[in-house]
Amino acid sequence: MKTSSLYPALLILSIISCLSDGISEDESKTLVRSSVPEIQQITYLIEKDPNDAILWQQRGILHYELQKYQEAIGDLKKSLTLDSSKLDVWHLLADSYLDDLQSRKALETMEYASSLFPDSIRSLLKLSEFQLILRQYNSALQSLSRIQSLDHDNADAFFMKGMVLKEVGDTLTSITQFQEATKMNPRMADAWINLGQLFEARNDPDAIRYYDAGLAVDRYNTHLLHAKAQFLGREGDVEAAKTLYGELINIDPLSAESYYDLGLLFLDQDSTVQAQQHFDLSLKINPMLARAYFYRGWTHEILEETEAARLDYQQALRLNKDDVDAEAGLERLGS
Known part of the structure; x- marks a missing residue:
């Protein structure tokens, strides 16, 4: 795999070394015990060919879907020791750490992934999300600026900047970022919802305009409908809110x-x-x-x-x- 000169081979080796510490022999034995037929089948194939990175990846995916996060971590780390070029595996490993409440390791994993794939907008976006979760706001803004140097009109980068600035209390700049995001992608429901909520927090009567603008381009978006229904309820327009909830239930009868x-x-x-x-x-x-x-x-x-x-x-x-x-x-x- 070709890497940028900014990230020398020594860094790559240190990452792989870190991953290699992941599975002891006892842990490996634990990982192969499963009553799930699909996992049993892949385990059988791994025993036949333990150097097949894809098999470890596949079993890691199954463990993740079953919410067996520690087992998923073990499998995905093993896959990456065999082949570190799979970006999706790095991402799933980071998600596994996060869902296993190991947020620091999740962040470190995304930092590694972003160093291996410095021009990957997907990785930089995910890194910024993790940085936001861990309240590393300046680092998140730097990651997002890097995205915009690669793709100035990236709607997701504008949205994430809005989220970071909202978190630090810079409401006005946050609003401009969400507005830019909706210009780039009018179907970005979360940006419309955040705009509505920010204007509502300012007691601005224009708040409902943002929910309606989002629904104008995505009429049956359940997140937007739910946000508008909640807004109407808070504003005291109970009958209109009830009507919207009825519409929501028709669209999604399992909306608890x-x-x-x-x-x-x-x-x-x-x-x-x-x-x-x-x-x-x-x-x-x-x-x-x-x-x-x-x-x-x-x-x-x-x-x-x-x-x-x-x-x-x-x-x-x-x-x-x-x-x-x-x-x-x-x-x-x-x-």
């Missing part, structure tokens, strides 16, 4: 968040039974939605269904031990 938000709107209107029904629906779709348990518990408490309320408050606390509202609910019930 839409049922949950509708439940909140019904609760605000003192329609307790309807609110409870919507919290029921949200929890059937997503039983890990902690706040839905709290609010359903509250509806049970209003309806004097004490035992059902207690059970929901307890479940809310199991999912979020810091839920002070659920704690207060249990205290009211004498639990």
Whole structure:
């Protein structure tokens, strides 16, 4: 693989050396044990040809999809010791570290990848995302400036700059970056949503214009519809919000968040039974939605269904031990 003269072979060797530390013999034995037929098949092939980087990569992908992140890390690192030229493997290794709550290693992996592929806009974008997660704002802006030196009109770079500047509190410049992003890519829903939220935070009546502008080019985008429905609810236009949530549910009947938000709107209107029904629906779709348990518990408490309320408050606390509202609910019930 050809590398830039700015990144000498010594750096590449140090990266590979770092990867080689990844799998001990005992760890390798652990990795091959699996009840998943697809993994068993690839493991059999690896045993036949342990120097095939693609096989290690394929097994790493399967482990990642099964959320077995440490196993994925081991396989992907092995793949890269055999062939360091696969950009997608570097990216998946970084994602595996991040999902395994090893954010520092995730960042280091993307730094390595960007040094190996200095002109890869995909890698620089991903690096900037990780830098933002770790609050390395200046480094993120440098990565994004590098992208714009390669592609001045890159919409994703404008969007990410907007995100970084929003995070550091530079609202005005953030807005200009999101606006530029929507000029380059009018279907960039997240940029329209961020613009709407930033203008709403300033109590600017133009906020809704940005949600509508995004929907004008992408009418059935569920993220935009949800953001506008939430905005309308916050503005007190409850009936319009309910109509939008109904449209959202028609598009995506498994949107737990839409049922949950509708439940909140019904609760605000003192329609307790309807609110409870919507919290029921949200929890059937997503039983890990902690706040839905709290609010359903509250509806049970209003309806004097004490035992059902207690059970929901307890479940809310199991999912979020810091839920002070659920704690207060249990205290009211004498639990």
